[in-house]
Amino acid sequence: MFTKAENDLMTLTAPGTPGGKLLRAYWQPVALASDLPANGAPLPLTIMSEELVLFRDEFGRLGLMPINCPHRGADLSYGRIEGGGLRCVYHGWVFDVTGQCLEQPAEPRGKQFCQHVRHTAYPCREAAGMIFAYLGEGEPPLFPEHEVLRAKPEQVHIWKFRENCNYLQALEGDIDPFHLNFLHKALTSLDAGAAPGTVDQFYEFYVNGTPRMEIDRMDFGLRIFTIRELGERAYLRVTNYVGPNLAIVAGPTGDDGYTALWHVPVTDTLHIKYMVNFKRSGPINHEMLRKVYELHVIPGTDLQNRRTRENRYLQDREEMKDRWFAGLGPSFSVHDNFVTESMGPIYDRSKERLGYSDMAVVAARRFILQGIADMAAGKEPQGRIHDPQKARMDDIVVRSYLVSDKANFRQGIHDRAVAAE
Ligand code: FES
Ligand SMILES: [Fe+2]
Incomplete structure (x- = not known):
């Protein structure tokens, strides 16, 4: 009744797959709130074969982004919560919860280009002790207030x-x-x-x-x-x-x-x-x-x-x-x-x-x-x-x-x- 090709469509969810695109079009739980306490360490996560880092900034706002720093790829889950976001420990770049780069301290004054660097960032919502995220393209749908x-x-x-x-x-x-x-x-x-x-x-x-x-x-x-x-x-x-x-x-x-x-x-x-x-x-x-x-x-x-x-x-x-x-x-x-x-x-x-x-x-x-x-x-x-x-x-x-x-x-x-x- 269902073909092997249909089975693949429904079950494979890595980035770029049709099934992954579908699941990413809806809000999904990605962690428990207790997995990420206030002032806690950034949390490395794999969701649908995509490696991500989830963090709370100094103001308690939630950020979720691909785990590799857009500079030269260091693992951001080892980063520090400071400077208004998540600071990569390799060269000190800081990203806020929207993915915007705020600091590039290793770049000479006058040559910094952080306003042009924006990491991918996924919107997050906290509800009933769970953290949800929207990993899809474009504007998210409304959050389902079950x-x-x-x-x-x-x-x-x-x-x-x-x-x-x-x-x-x-x-x-x-x-x-x-x-x-x-x-x-x-x-x-x-x-x-x-x-x-x-x-x-x-x-x-x-x-x-x-x-x-x-x-x-x-x-x-x-x-x-x-x-x-x-x-x-x-x-x-x-x-x-x-x-x-x-x-x-x-x-x-x-x-x-x-x-x-x-x-x-x-x-x-x-x-x-x-x-x-x-x-x-x-x-x-x-x-x-x-x-x-x-x-x-x-x-x-x-x-x-x-x-x-x-x-x-x-x-x-x-x-x-x-x-x-x-x-x-x-x-x-x-x-x-x-x-x-x-x-x-x-x-x-x-x-x-x-x-x-x-x-x-x-x-x-x-x-x-x-x-x-x-x-x-x-x-x-x-x-x-x-x-x-x-x-x-x-x-x-x-x-x-x-x-x-x-x-x-x-x-x-x-x-x-x-x-x-
Ligand atoms: S790799 Fe992250 S700041 Fe250089
Ligand atoms: Fe059952």
Whole structure:
């Protein structure tokens, strides 16, 4: 259904690639705010195979630029924060957050030409404890003011994971609602053996419900309905694909908030997953979520996962008999990390056999390919925001609840169980 050429278009994101051009046309998270504290050292980063340096100047303003100094290429992440920007330690040139060269102290007086030197600089925004940047060409679109990005710090819990595979196969997992019935399944009752917050209250539907799916095409991407019927009752999940690389789904806060997941390529075979849990009604349980995180990432390391390809993800065949279907413990993020890495560094979609349950994944790929085609034709790709009315992303609806009228399950999806703000 998808060719090798289409696979390359969607998965390769280095500078100059069509897929990289598409992802760069949208605001992307590039770091956590805590990665770059005030007065902290400049941070070397690789985003979509491009080496960059992120820094805060003496006034707290954020700068992001290619890592090599435009003079003779020294690594600017070793630079000093002074003189109104970032000073290269090789010959002392200073660049401000707009990339403008402010000083060339090694040049003789009267021969300095710093007003003619401007390094590439990418606009940055800080929101909800994350730093976003626009790495594309021309004017950036409006910043998407998602509900989670407007929330108070006590309402959000931010996670960051390193995933050793292409960004797209991991993103596809987020909009693949049927894998809840298998990969994440617990074999015992809700209370036994499960870490808090990892098993949803609708567990019986994940195990036994017969899924049905419908998709609405939205300006931002896709609104995905999954309805699981069990006898007289029906459980509805509404999930969102926000093109090109964000998913917003029901998470541990159930119907009272959501989980946003951005998958941002480091290289074509490594990406960072930024996952943000949001509780609409008030403070989220940071302590409990931190414990779940530590099932996945070893504290005090540079995002080192406990379970890796090398240790076969510590799969436990005993546990598979009566506790966890996949034998990988209770953490959903561990399950997702395992299964998407297991597909290989860059999954070849020309080899797959797609079925009914893959309809959202297929629709998301069509969104990406259409965006690439539009950009190649000089057109605006879908989902870039220019209308301030749309910047609040109010069309994003996330639900996880039992519906009373399963024939008309779309009715009432906007009636939030918990009032916003
Ligand atoms: S290489 Fe940076 S100032 Fe010379
Ligand atoms: Fe999952």
